[in-house]
Amino acid sequence: MRLRDNHLLTVLTAGIALGALGVLLAVWGNPENSGICVSCFIENSSGALGFHGNERMQYLRPELIGFVLGSTLAAIAFREFHSRGGSAPLPRLVSGVFLIVGCAIFIGCPIKLFLRLTAGDLTAVAGLLGLLAGVWAGLRGLAHGVHLGRNSRERGGSGFLVPGFFLLLLGFLLLRPGFVIFSQAGSGARHAPMLLSLGAGGLLGALAQRSRFCITGSLRDTLLMGRRTPLLWGLLAFVGVAVALNLATGLFQPGLYGQPGAHLEFAWSFLGMLLVGWISVLIGGCPFRQLIKAGEGDADAGLVVLGMFLGGALVQTWGLTATAAGVPMNGKIALLAGLLFVLGSSLLFRERAD
Amino acid sequence: MLQDRYDKLLWLGLLGVIGTLGFFLFAGSVRESAAVDAGSLDRAMEQELARQAKVSFVEKIYQPVSKLRQEGQLQSALLKLDELSVRYPGEAHGAILKGEILLEMGALDAAVGSFVAAVQRNGDYVDQHHPLSRFETIRQLVERGLREIAPRLQAHPDNPALAESRKQLFYLQSRLAGGCE
Numbered sequence: 001m002r003l004r005d006n007h008l009l010t011v012l013t014a015g016i017a018l019g020a021l022g023v024l025l026a027v028w029g030n031p032e033n034s035g036i037c038v039s040c041f042i043e044n045s046s047g048a049l050g051f052h053g054n055e056r057m058q059y060l061r062p063e064l065i066g067f068v069l070g071s072t073l074a075a076i077a078f079r080e081f082h083s084r085g086g087s088a089p090l091p092r093l094v095s096g097v098f099l100i101v102g103c104a105i106f107i108g109c110p111i112k113l114f115l116r117l118t119a120g121d122l123t124a125v126a127g128l129l130g131l132l133a134g135v136w137a138g139l140r141g142l143a144h145g146v147h148l149g150r151n152s153r154e155r156g157g158s159g160f161l162v163p164g165f166f167l168l169l170l171g172f173l174l175l176r177p178g179f180v181i182f183s184q185a186g187s188g189a190r191h192a193p194m195l196l197s198l199g200a201g202g203l204l205g206a207l208a209q210r211s212r213f214c215i216t217g218s219l220r221d222t223l224l225m226g227r228r229t230p231l232l233w234g235l236l237a238f239v240g241v242a243v244a245l246n247l248a249t250g251l252f253q254p255g256l257y258g259q260p261g262a263h264l265e266f267a268w269s270f271l272g273m274l275l276v277g278w279i280s281v282l283i284g285g286c287p288f289r290q291l292i293k294a295g296e297g298d299a300d301a302g303l304v305v306l307g308m309f310l311g312g313a314l315v316q317t318w319g320l321t322a323t324a325a326g327v328p329m330n331g332k333i334a335l336l337a338g339l340l341f342v343l344g345s346s347l348l349f350r351e352r353a354d
Numbered sequence: 355m356l357q358d359r360y361d362k363l364l365w366l367g368l369l370g371v372i373g374t375l376g377f378f379l380f381a382g383s384v385r386e387s388a389a390v391d392a393g394s395l396d397r398a399m400e401q402e403l404a405r406q407a408k409v410s411f412v413e414k415i416y417q418p419v420s421k422l423r424q425e426g427q428l429q430s431a432l433l434k435l436d437e438l439s440v441r442y443p444g445e446a447h448g449a450i451l452k453g454e455i456l457l458e459m460g461a462l463d464a465a466v467g468s469f470v471a472a473v474q475r476n477g478d479y480v481d482q483h484h485p486l487s488r489f490e491t492i493r494q495l496v497e498r499g500l501r502e503i504a505p506r507l508q509a510h511p512d513n514p515a516l517a518e519s520r521k522q523l524f525y526l527q528s529r530l531a532g533g534c535e
Binding site: 180 | 477
């Protein structure tokens with residue numbers, strides 16, 4: 001692999017930008033270790049739209065809008081925007097719900113997992129092991145013929161619907177109509193300046209679209225190809241930059257106890273991320289990647305995104321989400337339901353040689 | 355996409371709707387309408403009013419407790435809190451006041467339990483900018499608690515109550531550290 005390789009350079013740039021902005025957005029106002037957290041942002045945004053009533057978790061996160069629209073603009077600019085879909089739509093929607101359930105149990109998406117680790121949060125190690133186990137389990141499934149089926153080009157411009165929805169959200173963010181709620185207290189009230197967040201999201205969306213960089217994708221390719229995959233180097237660049245910036249900004253606080261947005265129920269953290277890793281491999285990417293793909297016109301990923309919004313509302317309304325106090329019983333049951341779903345889907349979607 | 359009369363009709367309809375939308379957006383009709391609908395739709399305003407009303411409400415109902423505290427009648431204040439907790443079960447502010455009184459009385463472990471109960475019910479108490487914030491009190495409590503509990507745990511490693519207190523202190527420490535919760 002040559003350093004002058006364009007793809008490698010794009011991946012490295014994406015990794016560096018994700019690591020740097022992941023830390024800096026927290027410095028600029030986002031909650032601690034949550035400079036970028038797709039699942040938290042989705043919970044906040046579904047709350048802002050009135051889908052749940054947790055008054056401390058309601059904010060239309062501009063980063064989320066930036067991810068999708070940045071990806072759309074990059075895909076259009078490089079002639080990669082294609083409406084496609086038709087691969088197991090409803091299971092993908094449900095997958096989106098369970099992605100958020102898994103993230104809510106761990107308290108964070110795979111990007112936040114690494115941001116937590118790079119800030120010294122040792123409780124996230126259980127999540128990392130779970131994510132690796134989940135990606136490995138997903139790969140075993142793929143190797144044994146489990147797949148949701150091919151998508152195909154779609155007529156009717158279905159790929160524009162999700163970018164259109166996010167364009168509408170951008171309108172809501174700028175015009176702030178009365179029915180959109182913005183938290184006055186709690187983590188929803190903590191955010192970086194809007195234009196900065198939007199710009200950072202747009203940049204990351206475009207870079208991720210060009211590079212195909214995502215966390216579970218990096219782990220998946222590393223398990224498959226080892227050092228030969230450029231995504232591994234992107235992930236290492238992300239980790240290196242995030243550690244350096246956390247050290248430089250004084251956010252690096254190594255330890256197991258008293259970490260922001262973390263709990264000590266390691267087995268459930270492991271299982272939460274196992275669910276996320278496993279589902280991510282089956283549907284072709286982590287929550288972040290689903291947003292990017294939806295921006296490129298992938299209607300299947302768009303359904304995952306809608307499922308994630310539904311999940312964001314459910315985890316708050318039904319009290320599934322873990323807190324620093326631990327994982328609630330409802331959350332444990334929901335996680336087990338998620339594992340039932342992924343195991344059942346693996347059985348039902350498996351292509352067997354007759 | 356412009357082959358026959360039906361296509362042309364669709365385009366005409368599309369342009370008509372886009373034009374109307376543009377008119378609403380740029381002529382300021384949306385803002386005017388938002389102002390008219392404010393009474394029914396401005397949830398942010400409703401939430402802010404509810405928040406301010408709650409602050410006034412808890413200050414009012416717990417005023418007798420505050421008065422007893424100021425007079426140094428801490429036991430009576432605790433009794434009054436018990437009385438109020440029957441009328442307002444689950445209200446976090448009572449737990450906060452109980453924690454503060456227990457702290458004044460030197461009952462550190464019991465105070466920690468009360469603060470944990472309050473913060474679990476309402477995270478506003480660890481928000482630095484909330485009118486009900488007890489961020490600084492809880493920060494000092496955690497600092498002191500962790501400092502004092504370590505030697506006690508070393509002396510009595512099998513004491514489950516001490517281990518529980520330490521766990522509760524870690525919980526408060528984690529909430530003070532922030533994060534997305």
